[in-house]
Amino acid sequence: MAVREDDDTSKRIPSPMSMKSLAAPVKSAVDKYQLLPEFLKVRGLVKQHLDSFNYFINCEIKKIIHAKDNERIVSDINPKIYLKFLDIYVESPSVEEDHIREPLIPQRCRLSDTTYAAPVKVDIEYTRGNPIQTEIKKGHVIANMPIMLRSCRCVLYGMDDDELARLGECPLDPGGYFIVKGTEKVLMIQEQLSKNRIIIDTDKKGRVSASVTSSTHERKSKTVIVMEKERIYLQLNQFTKLIPIMVIMKAMGMESDQEVVQMVGRDPRYSGLLLPSIQECASERIYTQYQALEFLEKKVVKSRFTNQKVSPMTILDDVFLANVPVHEGDFYPKCIYVGVMLRRMLEAILNADTIDDKDYVGNKRLELSGQLISLLFEDLFKTMSSAAKKSIDEALTKASRSSSMDISLHLRKDWITHGLERAISTGNWDVKRFKMNRKGMTQVVSRLSFIAALGHMTRIQPQFEKSRKVSGPRALQPSQWGMLCPCDTPEGEACGLVKNLALMTHVTTDEEESPLITLCYSLGVEDMSLLSTEELHSLNSYLVMFNGLILGKHRQPQRFANGMRKLRRAGKIGEFVSVFVNEKQRCVYLASDGGRVCRPLVIADKGVSRIKEHHMKELRDGARVFDDFLREGLIEYLDVNEENNALIALYEGEADSNTTHIEIEPFTILGVCAGLIPYPHHNQSPRNTYQCAMGKQAMGNIAYNQLCRMDTLLYLLVYPQRPLLTTKSIELVGYDKLGAGQNATVAVMSYSGYDIEDAIVMNKSSLDRGFGRCIVMKKVSAVKQAYDRIIMPQMSSGKGGLDSHMQILDTDGIASPGEIVRPHDILINKQSATVSRDQLISHKVLPDSAYKFTPVKHKGTEGETTVVDRVALFTDKDQNMVIKFIIRHTRRPEVGDKFSSRHGQKGVCGTIVQQEDLPFSERGICPDLIMNPHGFPSRMTIGKMIELLGGKAGVSCGRFHYGSAFGEPSGHADRVEVISETLVRHGFSYSGKDFLYSGISGCPLQAYIFMGPIYYQKLKHMVLDKMHARARGPRMMLTRQPTEGRSRDGGLRLGEMERDCLIAYGASMLIFERLMISSDPFQAQVCRKCGLLGYYHDKLKTGFCSTCKSGENVSTMKLPYACKLLFQELHAMNIVPRLQLTEH
Amino acid sequence: MEGISYQRFPKVKIREMKDDYLKFELRETDASMANALRRVMLAEVPTLAIDLVEIEVNSTVLNDEFIAHRLGLIPLTSDRAMSMRFSRDCDACDGDGQCEFCSVEFTLNVRCTSDHTLDVTSTDLRSSDPTICCPVDVAARATAALDPNSAYDPSEQRGIIIVKLRRGQELRLRAIARKGIGKDHAKWSPAATVTFMYEPEIHINEDLMETLTLEEKRSWVESSPTKVFEIDPNTQQVVVVDPEAYTYDDEVIKKAEAMGKPGLVDINAKEDSFIFTVESTGAIKASQLVINAIEILRQKLDAVRLSLDTEECDEQFGELGAHLRGSAV
Secondary structure: OOOHHHHHHHHHHHHHHHHHHHOOOOOOOOOOOOOOHHHHHOOOHHHHHHHHHHHHHHHHHHHHOOOOOOOEEOOOOOOOOOEEEEEEEEOOEEEEEOEEEEEOOOHHHOOOOOEEEEEEEEEEEEEOOOEEEEEEEEEEEEEEEOOOOOOOOOOOOOOOOHHHHHOOOOOOOOOOHHHHHHOOEEEEEEEEEEEOOOEEEEEOOOOEEEEEEEEEHHHHHEEEEEEEEEEEEEEOOEEEEOOHHHHHHOOOOOHHHHHHHHOHHHHHHHHHHHHHHHHHHHHHOOHHHHHHHHHHHHHOOOOOOOOOOOOOOHHHHOOOOOOOEEEOEOOOOHHHHHHHHHHHHHHHHHHHOOOOOOOOHHHEEEOOOHHHHHHHHHHHHHHHHHHHHHHHHHHOOOOOOOOOOOOOOOOOHHHHHHHHHHHHHHEEEHHHHHEEEEEEEEOOOOOHHHHHHHHHHOOOOOOHHOOOOOOOOOOHHHOOOOOOOOOOOOOHHHOOOOOEEEEOOEEEOOOOOOOHHHHHOOOOOOOOHOOHHHHHOOOOOEEEEEEEEEEEEEEHHHHHHHHHHHHHHOOOOOOOOOEEEEEEEEEEEEEOOOEEEEEEEEEEOEEEEOOHHHHHHHHHOOOHHHHHHHHHHOEEEHHHHHHHOOOOOHHHHHHOOOEEEOOOOOHOOOOOOOOOOOHHHHEEEHHHHHHHOOOOOOOOOOOOHHHHHOOOOEEEEOOOOOOOOHHHHHHHHHHOOOOOOOOEEEEEEEOOOOOOOOOOOEEEEHHHOOOOOOOOOOOOOOOEEOOEEEEOEEEOOOOEEEEEHHHOOOOOOOOOOOOOOOOOOOOEOOEEEEHHHHHHOOOOOOOHHHHEOOEEOOOOOOOOOOEEEEEEEEEEEOOOOOEEEEEEEEEEOOOEEEEEEOOOEEEEEEEOOOOOHHOOOOOOOOOOOOHHHHOOOOOOEEEHHHHHHHHHHHHOOOOOOOOOOOOOOOOEEEOOHHHHHHHHHHHOOOOOOEEEOOHHHHOEHHHOOEEEEOOOOOOOOOHHHOOOOOOOOOOOOOOOEEEOOOOHOOOOOOOOHHHHHHHHHHHHHHHHHHHHHOOOOEEEEEOOOOOOEEEEEEHHHHHHHHOOOOOOOEEEEEHHHHHHHHEEEEEHHHHHHHOOOOOO | OOOOOOOOOOEEEEEEEEOOOOEEEEOOOHHHHHHHHHHHHHHHHOEEEEEEEEEEEEOOOOOOOHHHHHHHOOEEEOOHHHHHHOOOOOOOOOOOOOOOOOEEEEEEEHHHHHHOOOEEHHHHEEEEOOOHHHHHHHHHHHHHOOOOOOOOOOOOOOOOOOEEEEOOOOOEEEEEEOOOOOOOOHHHEEEEEEEEEEEEEEEEHHHHHOOOOHHHHHHHHOOOOOOEEEEEOOOEEEOOOOHHHOOOOHHHHHHHHHOOOOOOOOEEEEEEEEEEEEEOOOOOHHHHHHHHHHHHHHHHHHHHHHOOOOOOHHHHHHHHHHHHHOOOO
């Protein structure tokens, strides 16, 4: 127990401690809320994306270039001819127009369907000419790389609100996405199991296994050690079968069984478990390294391409545990690694508790845009290099080399440009080198509402398939606390798999390893390679693991960890380096790799917060920023693993002497979407989850530049409001500036019966005054091809006026803004040439007859009056003119439109009632909306009730009330008692109930009515977009049956189940009518003799059977056309269906 | 044969009267009467409001429908609305603004030429006949100008904002105001608030009250969210200071029960006495609003009475018609 000695000595001596606590400074709760806005100022809401991308642009890309395999392109034919990359840098986005380069602005890319991309330049050293001489060329463009908005290369980087506004950008927009071909694309955060870490798990067959997914720049591989029938085997794709682990050990040069046993530990329980494996190896008569390699030789899988076997030594070197480096054939580190794996595995067999939890957040890594793009970039870079090499070789083989050879010209920039653009726009990530083939990596940013777009940036996609019906990965993990939002997850198949980041979460990027490793050694880590196997599990020291690699051992792990932490707090090493002492595994884990989730916490010394009131005052005065807190060691980032070594108090007052950290604000455990809910801690949990999904469908404002955008579909609210009951998250996120809802006075009562099943009753006068009014904007775009022309509206023949559908056209043949459009109105009076391309070239001017009319018409439902809002013209990359129209439609709520409060309580408008019929109070207050009280008991949304109370108090006293999650102790949520007092002060009942009179009779209502303002969202689901009915209409060509679906004006299907009902009921005539008369009736000529279908002979005026060559026995009958079609198709397959007719 | 007459003679007592505010008592009638009056004031007293907008130039940030909707909601002085015609009934025209009987034309022509944001307000609306109809705030300013004693301060009144303009933006339109009623659209409703309450009758059981200590009395008095009761500083007796402040919240009764003194106070609503509060949007004076409402209510009753003798009435109401006529069934 030498290790324990270094622990905090205070822990062990309780009596002086109590004296100390008396002498300790008085704890006063410091309001640390102010740190949050500061945090978000420096980190932002999508900082994880930006950091990751910035890291790629600034560091990773240079590493790729300087990697051993990538740095040079050398010709195979003449090795003297080469090209060497000296440096690479990404510039800021620009566009070349008429040989002038000017900065590219994101808004312009959105409008003109181009890619927001920046040139990637390299400095190269290369040979040229004959005789060969080396030259250096700087600033050679090798690619145009899409740039993430607000990243360090973006033109918007570091701009203030005014400058952003000047560029047509919304200051509240977080960035973090790309613009590719005019569409905004987010690279979704990918969730994965940790790379390069030992994971002990049980597989499907219940076998205990230790697996490592190795990932280095050169190679990705998976090594599994598995216990089967008491024996331990290695499973590797390069070997055909399971290989006994002892054979591997011997092949790596560890010929002595004793050493292996020592590595696992001399405890007889462990060595006993190892015995069958040793025996098996012995029974195979493998004792030496040579024998082992010989044995392995037979098991190697042939390569698919070359059909040759790789030597087992290379496999052991390169593939097997690829993350453990082998220097000059020294396999000792790998042996040690296997030893640790075996030990952990055997431990798991003896004690099932030590099996790793795959769902534990500490075992997960988040892959962000930077990593993903770097993966793709490296692959494309290699392809480009090899293509360049190929073309150089080709050029060299050509006999005549008149012109001097310039290698730099062989670097084609389209490879990377197109590759990146294609991957981001389709979302397909194909990296052949790593056999990676992932789909759906990018998504179009959802611009339904501001919150939807923000929520999209923080979403995390899982890597596993969704269909698996396992509950483990879907369940809420305790380790998610503070890192991932516990509420925000979709319902249905992706439930629990798709997650969202919490408000303060940060995702790390890679950090330089070598200085940290050196530091570890100088802090007293004993190098493993200097230790014997015996010492691997010696009791007096802890193993030190650095990013999954075994560094060595340390005799005073706690002291070592404390030392590292001190250095981190002092800013000597990166703030995101995590130090975690795992006492169970007797290991110290150090991590500096990218993709770990972490969050800031206030450091406390023996329960006393390091942040004092004067710090906060300096912060408020602007003399201090968030980074100062970090630098001075007041705040630090902890990742999920290190959190296990911390005791975190929720509030300062709750801290005791063992507390090491204090939370900044408890509501930061929620994400962006859940942050909108007032009093979420008073609601039933699923309600908050529902609201997280619905908040994304609410209409409101999208961005400050919403009216300058050209989205395919845009829903806006005419009079959006700021919620009366806000939360701190709302203010931090900016929802108070871009709200999506209105404060409605809600009466919770039963009214008229049109409010059952969550339907709501609305006040007609409120609707008249603009409640719930929304604007729907749709985009129509058309391309004018080279052989098209757009002409003035023509006079219609005969009448002399304009054609009725051409009235909105301007003289240039394009509909003008502000005109009212009706269905089938012409938007562009376009004509296309009917002649071929050759003629087009030969004839300069074509006659009018060579054109046919191909107008762009407005498709809309009858009776809907829409307006042309904007018309935009631009030239696309093929130099064609593109015309975009924004068609606007203003809608007032109608029966069937969907509304929802912020508590997962959605409902449709059941009826609209005149104001005079609605109940009123003696103050003259009349509800905008009536909600049925039955919505409450089963939903248990107490938060909604408190919102009503708080809102009512808010309007009466003129102060916005707060309802932040868990905010009551810290004063970020108003308490019901205080709200009630405010209500009473303004003459309302403390309970929020009012005495109402019936608007119909004028008599008082039987009960007091709970009435007050609640923030209501209008959801995008509106009847107008959904209602559909048809009597007659279009039919399908092939079957002559009615078409399907609303968009095609389809029929309503009488399906199998409906048919079954009718059969059971015996309504045969109705079935007949539905399935044939109203669907696809057909008159067929049927031959009574042969039973085949005939045809109607026009000359004979009778039916005629072509098989019997006579018209005598032909009868006419009705049958569904689809039936006739079936017969004919069967005929074609050489099956003869015959109809047998009887008299009826 | 005449039946028993239910005819009553309600009394009205005006308590407070301002241009846009009226508080009066309506006594000796029942809730149906009071409520009918309230409903008519809200929904059936006609006013003028902008109903048709022709936009010539609109380069503002708000779209055409948006501006049209905002224009519609501006209250216009409608003193003559009662005598005007609905444009659908007007034979002389189709409500195109040319006809003085049914419509009034407005024009708006604003362009911002300065660097400051320009507010387009109701004062920019030019009426074809300001004497008949203009935005209420314009009218208020005009009357204030005539009356030197009025408390109206024009600097405080900036008009009703329609839209804000930046440099170079322009709004030019023609709007037609027509007569209408609140039932069709809330913009035609002349009433901001029309509400009534039953007059409460409060009897304090003085004997029981005397059994309370001063402390108890105080806590009982404070249990009411509104200031209905007070303790007389001289006599230390609980007195009713403002019965109408009582909101029928039952708090005092509950409190009395909780104190173990049920029946400490007896509160009843007078079934036949109502206190009305009427606030007008300014389109017509509050007092005129009530008078117009009564007039319209009378017209409606006349219409019923006229139709009582007709054949359709019998079809419609059957026996009820006969009952209405007062004849024995």
